[in-house]
Amino acid sequence: MIKLQKRVYLVFLIALYSILLISCQEEEFEEYIPEEKELIDVDFSKTQNFMYRRDSKGAIADIIPYYYNNQFYLFYLYDHRGVLPGEGVPWNLLTTTNFVNYEDYGEVLSRGSSTDPDLYVFTGSVITKDETHHIFYTGHNPHIGKQAIMHATSTDLINWEKDPEFTFYADTRYYQDVDFRDPFVFYNPDDQMYWMIISAKYKQALGSASLALYKSSDLMNWTIEPEPFFQTNQIHFMECADLFKIGDWWYLIYSDFAATRYVKSKSLNGPWITPVNTQLDGRGYYAAKSFADDKNRYLFGWIPTKSNGVDNGQVNWGGNLMVHKLTQDENGDLNVSMTEGGYSAFQDLIYTGDVISLSNKDNRNEIEIIDQSLPSSYRLSATLEVSGNNASFGVLPKAIDETVDAYGYIFDHQTNGLNFGYVNKFQTNFSFFNGLFNTLERIRVKKYYIDILVENETLTLYVNDKIALSARMYDLTGDKIGFFVSNGNLTVRDFKVYSYGASK
Structure with a gap:
């Protein structure tokens, strides 16, 4: 009787294991059914660099996207590749409605002199208040040895006036002043304040990556929060941070000198969750930031060139612009797909x-x-x-x-x-x-x-x-x-x- 019970129990375990194995396989191999793609208008008379946009002489680096009056303004760091004399990096501007056809405005935010804090006009963000557009950007000058947060204004997003009186450096009570860059500014309706997050090195956690947090009621006067907005010991620095919300989820995008990644949370106060796949592309797509139009959110990064134009060449800073579309899974994970412009441009x-x-x-x-x-x-x-x-x-x-x-x-x-x-x-x-x-x-x-x-x-x-x-x-x-x-x-x-x- 005991042997029979054991045999029945063994058969039951085998059957249960088989059911679990089959169910796991079915879950693993759940079929994906693609949705029908939306097509948009494209001007097919313009054919040069229609998807992977690049300047004919230099290269495109960190893109600072902004959407206003039904078009995207894509500011970017222009790597002149020796075309311009001397040191420094300016911001150039492209505008587009479809990520296929672009209007090129050239340089819109010039580099400073060799003695100015912004010889290199590095990454920042754009925001509008009371019909005045504001750029908050990084001023970098290797001859000075520390980075500054700086400011410029415009009424049309094309002609910009720098505000040299607005310049501040890291508060060395909390942060090192060598790496203090990439300000991202947004309005937090829950706090009824403007927030600025800055890539920084928190002195109490050196060797880890931190984002400093500043707050303001008017965009002009900023107060530091003693504790970082975000801090992780998984990497040593976060570049080009970007923060946005879709539905119930907040997303923090950043780059870590290898790839562009993200974490997610139901609250700006955390906890921040690392998804199964934290990458938004591979190592061949970097410093990506996002922005949304009235319907969708898009990701703007660059694909680096290589020295001497060979496969085993050194990876360069800067290359070609590439835009992805971002969507959201039911569990809050982000999906990356081709833009409507990509499908619409290739219909033949x-x-x-x-x-x-x-x-x-x-x-x-x-x-x-x-x-x-x-x-x-x-x-x-x-x-x-x-x-x-x-x-x-x-x-x-x-x-x-x-x-x-x-x-x-x-x-x-x-x-x-x-x-x-x-x-x-x-x-x-x-x-x-x-x-x-x-x-x-x-x-x-x-x-x-x-x-x-x-x-x-x-x-x-x-x-x-x-x-x-x-x-x-x-x-x-x-x-x-x-x-x-x-x-x-x-x-x-x-x-x-x-x-x-x-x-x-």
Whole structure:
């Protein structure tokens, strides 16, 4: 009788384990169903740098976005790359309504002299009060040795007047004065005060990252709060902080010299929660800040160039502007997807592919290259259906044939990672693309909907309208698309390629 009870109990445990295993698998592989994309107006007569905007002579660094009178004002730090004489960085300005067509106003906030605190006009923020626009920005001069918070005003967002009387440095009772920058100003209706958060080094927690908090009733007179607004010992400094609210959730975006990340909270007083995937892109997209129009919120960052224009070159400061769309999951996590402008700019369908089926079980990459030459700029969409818990698979956006290296976006189910690197029949190689990584942990499924935007050497992959990974390609010269799989099975469906232009 006892043996029978044990046997029945063992059968019950096995059945229970099987049910739990199946339910976990079903939860892990919940299918994502994409929504229909909104199309907006695009002026197709303008073709230069239509998605990854860059100045023809210099480069775009930290973007300071602002939305006013139905258009975005994108101020940015202009890295002149030797075009301008001497030291220093000014703010330039682009305006746009669709993130495809831009109006370039050039320099709008000039750099100071070699003896001024703002020889380098570094990152800040824009706010409007009583029809006067205010910029609060970082003044940096390496010859002075400390950073200042400075101020300028305008009535039209284009012509700015500096306010040299408004200059303050870190309160050294609480903070070091060497790293004290990137002021972000917003009005807090709950406190009925303007708040300014500043990237700083709190003396009581050196080696950790802090955001100082100042408050004001009029934007002109600011009082420091003795305790930091935010402090973490996970990193040593936070750059380009940005704070906003969607629904019930507050979001704090920052960059940590590697990637742009975020935390979330139901209250400005915390606690702040680190999501499963804290990255908003990979290492190839930096110093991103956000702003919203009347409907949506967008993320504005830059994709760095590399020295000498080669894959193994040193990563530069500054590059091309790239805009993502931000949305919110039910649990408050942020999603990153392509903007409406990205879809709308590439509507000219130039290729529709047949269903592709690939299989491999011996650690090699089974590759299929599509025999169709593509333009230097295009949008690709496809559905990737995969099986195999250890499968590695992906897309090759600039391929020649299966025997030589091609650039590849690599989905790795064994590590739950999404990487960018070189792929050929025998191996993958990430050595020139250290840090171009995102995680599949919160979106791992059997079916992935992908969109890729390619413009010359710059590109971005979007997966299930939830994560993105941007990169840059220099060395390889292929003009075909390929797909691959290792240790699993891959089926590619709904494969389409669009060029820049209206639907025909």
